[in-house]
Amino acid sequence: MSESAERRSVADIADVTGLQTEKGFRRIINTQPFWVLVALVLICILMGSISDTFLSERNLFTTTRNFAFMAIVALGMTTVIVTGGIDLSVGSIMGLSGIMAGITLAAGYPVWAGLAACLLSAMAAGAVNGFLIAYLRMSPFVVTLGMLAIARSLALVISNNRMFYEFGPDQALFIAIGGGSTFGVANPFWVLIILTLVFAWLYRYSTWGRYVFAIGGNSEAAKLSGVPVERVLMSVYVVSGLTAGIAAFLMVGWLGSVTNALGQTYELQVIAASVIGGANLMGGVGYAVGAPIGAALVEVIRNSLLLAGVDPYWQGTFLGAFIILAVLLEKVRGRRGE
Amino acid sequence: MAVLELRQISKSFGAIRALENVDLTIEAGEVVGLMGDNGAGKSTLVKIIAGNFPPTSGKILIDGEEVHFTKPVEARRKGIEIVYQDLALCDNLTAAANVFLGREIKRRVGPIRYLDHKAMYERAAAIFAELKSETRPRDLVMRMSGGQRQAVAIARTRLSDPKLVLMDEPTAAISVRQVAEVLDLIRRLKETGHAVVLISHRMPDVFAVCERVAVLRRGRKVADKKIADSSPEEVTALITGALQEA
Ligand SMILES: Nc1ncnc2c1ncn2[C@@H]1O[C@H](COP(=O)(O)OP(=O)(O)OP(=O)(O)O)[C@@H](O)[C@H]1O
Ligand SMILES: [Mg+2]
Numbered sequence: 163m164s165e166s167a168e169r170r171s172v173a174d175i176a177d178v179t180g181l182q183t184e185k186g187f188r189r190i191i192n193t194q195p196f197w198v199l200v201a202l203v204l205i206c207i208l209m210g211s212i213s214d215t216f217l218s219e220r221n222l223f224t225t226t227r228n229f230a231f232m233a234i235v236a237l238g239m240t241t242v243i244v245t246g247g248i249d250l251s252v253g254s255i256m257g258l259s260g261i262m263a264g265i266t267l268a269a270g271y272p273v274w275a276g277l278a279a280c281l282l283s284a285m286a287a288g289a290v291n292g293f294l295i296a297y298l299r300m301s302p303f304v305v306t307l308g309m310l311a312i313a314r315s316l317a318l319v320i321s322n323n324r325m326f327y328e329f330g331p332d333q334a335l336f337i338a339i340g341g342g343s344t345f346g347v348a349n350p351f352w353v354l355i356i357l358t359l360v361f362a363w364l365y366r367y368s369t370w371g372r373y374v375f376a377i378g379g380n381s382e383a384a385k386l387s388g389v390p391v392e393r394v395l396m397s398v399y400v401v402s403g404l405t406a407g408i409a410a411f412l413m414v415g416w417l418g419s420v421t422n423a424l425g426q427t428y429e430l431q432v433i434a435a436s437v438i439g440g441a442n443l444m445g446g447v448g449y450a451v452g453a454p455i456g457a458a459l460v461e462v463i464r465n466s467l468l469l470a471g472v473d474p475y476w477q478g479t480f481l482g483a484f485i486i487l488a489v490l491l492e493k494v495r496g497r498r499g500e
Numbered sequence: 501m502a503v504l505e506l507r508q509i510s511k512s513f514g515a516i517r518a519l520e521n522v523d524l525t526i527e528a529g530e531v532v533g534l535m536g537d538n539g540a541g542k543s544t545l546v547k548i549i550a551g552n553f554p555p556t557s558g559k560i561l562i563d564g565e566e567v568h569f570t571k572p573v574e575a576r577r578k579g580i581e582i583v584y585q586d587l588a589l590c591d592n593l594t595a596a597a598n599v600f601l602g603r604e605i606k607r608r609v610g611p612i613r614y615l616d617h618k619a620m621y622e623r624a625a626a627i628f629a630e631l632k633s634e635t636r637p638r639d640l641v642m643r644m645s646g647g648q649r650q651a652v653a654i655a656r657t658r659l660s661d662p663k664l665v666l667m668d669e670p671t672a673a674i675s676v677r678q679v680a681e682v683l684d685l686i687r688r689l690k691e692t693g694h695a696v697v698l699i700s701h702r703m704p705d706v707f708a709v710c711e712r713v714a715v716l717r718r719g720r721k722v723a724d725k726k727i728a729d730s731s732p733e734e735v736t737a738l739i740t741g742a743l744q745e746a
Contacts, residue, residue, distance in 0.1 A: 366615075368614065369604050372597065372601075372615060375590070376590045376601055379592035379593055380590045382588065383590050383601075384601065384602075386572050386588045387601040388572060388576065388602030389602050446590070
């Protein structure tokens with residue numbers, strides 16, 4: 163009796179982490195985020211022993227802050243990828259919503275108005291993506307590629323190619339939100355922690371999360387079962403826009419200025435973080451914790467290369483190689499599982 | 501009154517006439533076998549009843565009332581459950597998640613509603629036990645055998661108390677023992693007043709549980725008679741066209 167009660171509680175803990183069968187630790191070690199985390203820890207130990215600066219408080223602070231922006235956007239991206247889609251427009255949405263925040267604050271409005279302008283413009287761009295993809299059944303690749311160009315161009319039009327660095331009466335507060343720290347940890351990293359918990363909860367405990375995975379698994383079956391496929395699909399792109407907007411708001415506060423180039427080519431890093439974190443581009447598989455873990459790996463490798471004195475021009479090569487490697491890893495693991 | 505009445509149902513897919521003027525009446529608690537060659541239109545007919553797509557022409561009456569379903573949920577709300585031929589499952593979800601897809605059990609704490617995994621696992625386990633299936637609620641459908649997948653699809657129909665259960669080849673992929681369980685389930689459904697339409701290519705199944713058999717050939721209904729007044733030989737002849745009509 164007591165033994166079965168104990169087993170039950172173990173199983174319930176296992177329930178929290180995903181949608182798989184095996185229980186407890188065995189379950190966790192079968193997921194990609196776990197192995198990426200192992201790799202991450204090994205790299206950190208290695209770098210810590212080679213370089214004095216790597217594990218310094220200063221470097222850890224900047225590293226966690228740097229990958230926080232990427233990881234926040236990767237949470238939205240992971241959700242999109244789970245449905246079997248992709249969002250190439252996140253970098254441009256960051257540019258557009260960052261400019262919207264900047265122009266609103268520069269015009270003398272309070273910080274909440276800047277936040278609203280930022281998030282609403284980001285969600286509006288996501289809603290356009292979502293509408294075209296969910297209701298007109300257009301390919302996510304094509305639609306978000308179009309939005310990549312449109313949002314960037316709108317950022318240029320709205321900003322008239324100006325840079326904003328004076329943020330009105332709430333300037334100090336705005337800069338403190340994105341650029342400051344709380345209890346020694348950069349604010350964007352706190353936001354990341356909270357959002358990761360929220361997404362983990364949504365994936366596991368909300369019908370919305372359940373439907374996101376169902377659509378990625380078999381959207382036809384989901385539809386037949388009464389899942390509001392179009393509505394959920396559209397919401398996923400709105401959420402992706404929202405996370406891009408949140409990251410943009412924090413990033414502008416941290417940088418202390420914004421131009422229309424904010425977030426340029428960011429989509430590449432974000433997709434890399436999601437995929438390395440275990441999001442399967444075929445849809446149906448993804449992890450909320452995968453976004454920060456994948457983003458951390460991308461950032462740590464970038465940081466390590468810099469500290470090792472590798473020419474920054476090589477960064478793209480490494481990033482690209484990691485995306486391909488992550489997909490390859492997934493393929494190999496998938497084959498073994500069959 | 502008839503649970504379901506189809507009047508002059510026709511369905512075209514472009515140039516293909518999948519169904520032509522099919523009439524079919526099903527009374528409460530009746531088990532009707534629907535047979536026919538591949539491509540005869542059986543799946544098309546049950547999909548129309550289940551609200552997957554509307555007929556090109558013809559009327560559907562449920563309990564004497566005309567209905568126009570635009571999506572499967574509407575048919576489900578009227579008490580129609582269906583097991584699809586291709587099963588329509590999400591491979592990446594667990595058995596229990598599939599059983600409850602679209603009608604999850606939720607709990608509420610204050611304003612927050614969340615999935616009650618424990619309740620769903622337990623209910624799914626109870627249904628699988630009832631079906632005498634080895635299926636485990638926590639297993640991913642991806643790693644399941646054909647029979648287990650079929651059990652998951654059938655379990656979906658056990659969540660509600662439907663008037664009519666449509667089963668499109670529910671015994672196609674399963675073992676002899678499990679076939680017996682599905683046939684038992686159909687008998688139990690009948691005893692409790694549920695009507696069943698059983699599509700099957702297996703003559704013994706149809707003759708074991710159905711009281712009536714309807715035969716479709718190239719989209720037309722060519723026979724609709726009591727099992728007692730027919731024979732496997734006659735039905736075979738009707739399916740192949742050796743016998744034109746009966
Ligand atoms: N969505 C569709 N679009 C076009 N044609 C279709 C569609 N669904 C069915 N058909 C056609 O309608 C006809 C009837 O198909 P249906 O699936 O109803 O046959 P069936 O009797 O269920 O056959 P089986 O025993 O092989 O399952 C076939 O010619 C098929 O090609
Ligand atoms: Mg069929």
